[in-house]
Amino acid sequence: MAKAVEQVNWNDQGLVPAIAQDWRSGEVLMLAWMNREALELTLREGRAVYWSRSRGALWRKGESSGHVQHLKELRLDCDADTVLMKVEQVGDIACHTGRRSCFYQRREAGEWRAVEPVLKDPDSIYPGKA
Amino acid sequence: MAKAVEQVNWNDQGLVPAIAQDWRSGEVLMLAWMNREALELTLREGRAVYWSRSRGALWRKGESSGHVQHLKELRLDCDADTVLMKVEQVGDIACHTGRRSCFYQRREAGEWRAVEPVLKDPDSIYPGKA
Numbered sequence: 621m622a623k624a625v626e627q628v629n630w631n632d633q634g635l636v637p638a639i640a641q642d643w644r645s646g647e648v649l650m651l652a653w654m655n656r657e658a659l660e661l662t663l664r665e666g667r668a669v670y671w672s673r674s675r676g677a678l679w680r681k682g683e684s685s686g687h688v689q690h691l692k693e694l695r696l697d698c699d700a701d702t703v704l705m706k707v708e709q710v711g712d713i714a715c716h717t718g719r720r721s722c723f724y725q726r727r728e729a730g731e732w733r734a735v736e737p738v739l740k741d742p743d744s745i746y747p748g749k750a
Numbered sequence: 751m752a753k754a755v756e757q758v759n760w761n762d763q764g765l766v767p768a769i770a771q772d773w774r775s776g777e778v779l780m781l782a783w784m785n786r787e788a789l790e791l792t793l794r795e796g797r798a799v800y801w802s803r804s805r806g807a808l809w810r811k812g813e814s815s816g817h818v819q820h821l822k823e824l825r826l827d828c829d830a831d832t833v834l835m836k837v838e839q840v841g842d843i844a845c846h847t848g849r850r851s852c853f854y855q856r857r858e859a860g861e862w863r864a865v866e867p868v869l870k871d872p873d874s875i876y877p878g879k880a
Binding site for chain 1: 834
């Protein structure tokens with residue numbers, strides 16, 4: 621594991637962007653960030669673990685919501701500063717808004733329009749936050 | 751155009767990551783960065799324009815290689831700090847190595863392995879650099 625992780629070009633904050641893509645549909649689900657420890661845990665646990673920049677803490681995707689992302693494949697880009705995960709998205713919901721993908725806003729007629737349905741009420745995803 | 755661009759959450763360097771995805775196959779082609787001007791030009795010209803952090807300059811994707819990315823759809827994520835472009839990739843090559851996607855390295859047995867074919871010799875893509 622160490623060898624692959626060594627070859628990643630971390631930015632000056634020790635992070636890289638990590639894209640999660642549905643391994644079957646190819647839909648881009650989200651982009652979050654990883655530090656070295658998050659990537660190592662992702663590989664060790666076989667599920668997406670990010671670094672939450674807002675909380676300054678490791679973020680095991682799905683730890684509150686249950687919407688875990690099981691890692692199917694890991695890719696690295698040509699300059700080694702972005703990783704792409706092909707994942708199996710538990711619950712088919714990646715977004716905290718209850719939508720499948722975080723990229724649910726599409727530009728139409730000069731404005732952002734929410735074009736993806738809410739599959740689950742966020743209050744029922746995060747009951748402790750209500 | 752201004753209104754949609756206003757709603758983007760630029761980072762402290764005035765940038766956002768921009769993911770390019772093949773609009774037909776769903777393949778993730780690359781991730782690069784945009785500043786406000788790059789996003790405005792992308793929308794105005796209907797082709798991906800990035801901000802090259804290494805060169806400190808606007809980068810009209812394909813200006814040297816011809817491998818232009820025509821914008822088919824633009825998405826914004828839930829916290830408005832990443833954009834996703836669905837693009838038509840001219841020449842079916844996004845990567846400067848001559849591969850379709852920049853994410854051509856797959857982790858296998860603890861190492862990164864190049865798993866996508868080189869479709870065109872980079873020297874013939876960038877003859878001036880030879």
